[in-house]
Amino acid sequence: MRPSAWTLRTRLSLLLAALLLIACAGVGGASTVALRSFLLHRLDQQLDAAGNRYAIALEHSDQGADNAETSTIGQSAGTLGARVSAGTVTAAGVVPDANANINPNANATINPNANPNINPNANPSVNATVSAADRARLLTVAATTGRRSVAFPDLGHYRVLVLNGRDGDVLITGLPETGVHQTVAHVLLVETAVFAVVVVLVAGLGSLAVGSTLRPLRRMTATAGRIATLPLAGDPQLPERVEAPDDRTEIGTLALAVNHMLDHVEQSLNERHRSEERLRQFVADASHELRTPVAVIHSHSELIAQQSGPLPGQVSASLERIAAESTRMARLVDELLLLARLDAGQPLAQVDVDVSRLVLETVEDARLTDPTHRFDLSLPPEPLSVTGDPDRLRQVLVNLVGNARHHTPAGTRVTVSGRADSDGVLLEVHDDGPGIPQHLLPTVTQRFVRADKGRSRARGVPVADGASSGLGLAIVSGVVSAHRGRLSLDSRADGTTVRVWLPGPANP
16 A cells, blocks of 8 residues: 555554654664773773783793793783784784683684794793784784774784884784673664564554544544535535534644534525525516416417408518417426426326337327438337326426437437336437537536537527427426436437436336
């Protein structure tokens, strides 16, 4: 999973663990450096206390074995002594362990033939020999006086003190750093184990603490999810509010802001609902009041046209236009009134409807009304039935076929089909006309939306026949929704298909 998909709890827990890990690494590193410096300082103090007696004894090894033996008195096992003169290691040795005749350092190599310059009179049990590789390293160490840490090929790591001798030579005294390295490594291992346990424990406890701190956010999320499932149509109510902790905290401030937003949204939705209700009531009242004057106009125009005696040509044409427009206006008023009733949720009739019969009658009427189009029919042998309002369902079919007829050029094939589908009936009206522009598809079922440029009056369809009121598909959508059905459109350059699914009699 990508880090961007991690939850806030995971991010905060990992951040806490990372910061603690960095802090532990810093503390461990600082303590390790401080411990090593302290141990090296103690080693330098031991070098000062040891002095250069062992190196001086090697410088004057010709004094006999007794001098070599006494030179190791008080010297710790593993002490390195060397004398360099004229670019040559004239003498070199390591104080052996009192309990063994070998160098306790694992890297020391005892080679009796490696030091040809060793005093033959010296006691071999006192001085462990130094390998040729270590003697070569002593030459480079002798180049600079002072204290420093040196890594020998065979002897290992030493803290050495380089001083100028009294005979123009260089005396080197060294103590092994093995104890320093072992102590630092042991402390570092212990610190690593302790810090690992601390990081794991703190990360676990921190995750629990972060989860507890974020619990109000989870409650806000749950509340928002429940509010999102509430229906916002009609008269919306948002009864739930987020539990607001102390408003002095960030989460408390967020909770107050969310509650304020919910109050504002609820007020806005209620105001919108009241505004829509007023508009629906106005449309219903206006439509109802307009029916009477429109009917009167239409009646008087017909009455004048039926009067005996010839009428002037212009008067006759005007009367025809008045009759046509009054008919169109009456249809528009009826459509607006129907939409207002659908918006108000007025119940429709619930009877058994023979959909096959409605489809047959609609197609036959279309063939008689418009012989310039080709109307095909596709129905199964068994009748298709639903439960609903037969008048409204007939209007759905009439509007769909009328749209296909009015918005396509002459010669267009219109196919109306129906079949049983998913415990219901699926009706399809397909035409091979120019199609609906894609940018209009999301809004084509809204009121007063016309596909004028692609499928319209620009192709020669007269406007006086009521074909382009912009309410046809809006009525279809409203009636289908009132029957708990579904409406879908699929339009391309080579045709348009409108599908209506209606629940069967067992699923009203």
